[in-house]
Amino acid sequence: MGVHFENEFGKIEITNDCIATIIGLSCMESYGVVGMASKSVADGIVTLLGRENLQKGIKVLAENGVVNVDIHIIVEYGTRIPVIAENIRERVSYAIEKYTGLKPGAINIFVDGIRL
Numbered sequence: 001m002g003v004h005f006e007n008e009f010g011k012i013e014i015t016n017d018c019i020a021t022i023i024g025l026s027c028m029e030s031y032g033v034v035g036m037a038s039k040s041v042a043d044g045i046v047t048l049l050g051r052e053n054l055q056k057g058i059k060v061l062a063e064n065g066v067v068n069v070d071i072h073i074i075v076e077y078g079t080r081i082p083v084i085a086e087n088i089r090e091r092v093s094y095a096i097e098k099y100t101g102l103k104p105g106a107i108n109i110f111v112d113g114i115r116l
Contacts, residue, residue, distance in 0.1 A: 003062045003102060014100055016060040023069055024054025026095040030087045032079035037072040037112035067096050068105040074113040085109045 002015035027033055036057030059070040069092065075084055093104040 003065070003100070005101075014062075014102075016062060017055050019060045019062060019067060019096070019100060019102075020055035020058040022095050022099050023058050023060070023071065023092050026091040027071060027073060027088050028054070030084060030091055032076050032084040033088070034074045034076050034115040037074045037110075062102065065102055066105040067100070067102050068107075070108045070110065072110045072112050074115050075111055077114050077116045081111055085111075 002013055002018070005012040005014075024036055027036065036054050038053070038056045057072040061068045071088065071092070073084075073088070075081060088109055089107050092107050096102055096104045
């Protein structure tokens with residue numbers, strides 16, 4: 001599932017995985033973010049994801065031209081979490097509008113761990 005555009009030149013489809021990758025790269029540029037987090041459903045254990053699996057820590061719901069996002073992150077110890085979250089919101093909103101042309105909706109940020 002994703003977003004579909006159609007014009008006189010043809011169709012464009014942006015998948016949710018593509019949007020999630022854009023969001024993940026934007027998050028990783030934020031100061032204090034160590035990486036994206038993925039929870040193991042069986043154990044409830046949080047694992048740090050590498051750059052190749054950024055989209056696994058992000059849930060995207062794109063419909064009617066609006067993108068709603070849940071982002072799971074791991075932050076660096078000693079950083080201010082509210083400042084990090086606001087920075088991520090600004091970067092993600094900008095990236096969504098710039099690269100996809102869609103409007104950002106709810107951007108929910110979940111801090112799943114702290115790394116020393």
